[in-house]
Amino acid sequence: MSDAFVARSLEEVRFWSRIMKEHSLFLKLGFRCEDTQLINEANQFYAIFEAIENRANAFTMGTDPHVIKKFNEEVHNAVSYIWAFKRKVLGLILRCQLPGANNFPLLVDHVSREANYFRNRLSELNKGTLEPLPDAIIDENVFFLRIMADHAKFISHLLDPSERKLVEQANHFSQEFDQLLFQAKDLESMRPQSQTVPLLDQFLDQNRVSVKSLRDFKKTARDLIEACKIKSIIHPLLADHVFREAEHFLIIIDMFENSLTGKPVQVRFDH
Ligand SMILES: [Fe+2]
Numbered sequence: 001m002s003d004a005f006v007a008r009s010l011e012e013v014r015f016w017s018r019i020m021k022e023h024s025l026f027l028k029l030g031f032r033c034e035d036t037q038l039i040n041e042a043n044q045f046y047a048i049f050e051a052i053e054n055r056a057n058a059f060t061m062g063t064d065p066h067v068i069k070k071f072n073e074e075v076h077n078a079v080s081y082i083w084a085f086k087r088k089v090l091g092l093i094l095r096c097q098l099p100g101a102n103n104f105p106l107l108v109d110h111v112s113r114e115a116n117y118f119r120n121r122l123s124e125l126n127k128g129t130l131e132p133l134p135d136a137i138i139d140e141n142v143f144f145l146r147i148m149a150d151h152a153k154f155i156s157h158l159l160d161p162s163e164r165k166l167v168e169q170a171n172h173f174s175q176e177f178d179q180l181l182f183q184a185k186d187l188e189s190m191r192p193q194s195q196t197v198p199l200l201d202q203f204l205d206q207n208r209v210s211v212k213s214l215r216d217f218k219k220t221a222r223d224l225i226e227a228c229k230i231k232s233i234i235h236p237l238l239a240d241h242v243f244r245e246a247e248h249f250l251i252i253i254d255m256f257e258n259s260l261t262g263k264p265v266q267v268r269f270d271h
Pocket residue numbers: 019023111114241245
């Protein structure tokens with residue numbers, strides 16, 4: 001175990017524990033006031049992930065890797081519980097047992113996929129078994145392109161229908177990312193023959209262009225929502241949350257690009 005293990009672990013846990021904490025809040029806001037048991041469960045998860053986030057922020061690069069490994073196991077356990085909670089809520093919604101609640105089934109499935117992703121990252125870090133680069137490039141892009149396509153759909157459906165121009169833009173992003181996801185799936189089924197440096201490089205370049213433009217759209221939406229300049233039922237924190245997830249995907253794309261081409265890591269000033 002090395003410095004890289006501590007650095008990667010802290011980065012992942014700091015980013016995703018905040019995300020899990022916010023999911024608890026969004027789920028809570030979508031429950032009906034009589035669903036007090038579900039609201040209590042969501043509040044408990046909020047407190048658990050807030051505590052994990054604080055602990056992750058208190059660790060430093062000098063922390064003993066064994067302490068971090070133990071911490072990752074604890075976080076993995078908490079993430080398993082929130083994943084099960086999200087799947088339980090999805091089951092209730094799909095069986096029409098929460099009529100009138102305001103969480104879309106796709107949103108609940110989406111946040112459970114993010115929990116599952118976080119859980120896998122923690123297992124990989126602790127086992128020290130990273131996927132080979134060409135597989136990681138395809139798998140991570142398949143995962144995140146679907147996440148981005150979902151975000152565009154959530155934005156489109158949570159904007160007020162009278163915001164016709166913005167709804168149209170969100171729908172356009174939804175189609176664009178569905179198409180990119182299919183292209184990624186095509187590359188996936190063509191592997192290992194598709195895993196050449198030029199094809200993977202072009203794949204990353206093409207995805208980066210679209211993610212940057214979606215990231216900018218989300219930033220604009222977030223600023224407009226915060227300033228109360230547009231009509232929607234999007235919580236300002238949800239707007240910021242999906243913006244941060246796009247930023248995170250861009251960092252991953254750049255990291256892959258650098259590993260693939262051996263380019264030096266660039267400091268990004270474009271946001
Ligand atoms: Fe999320």
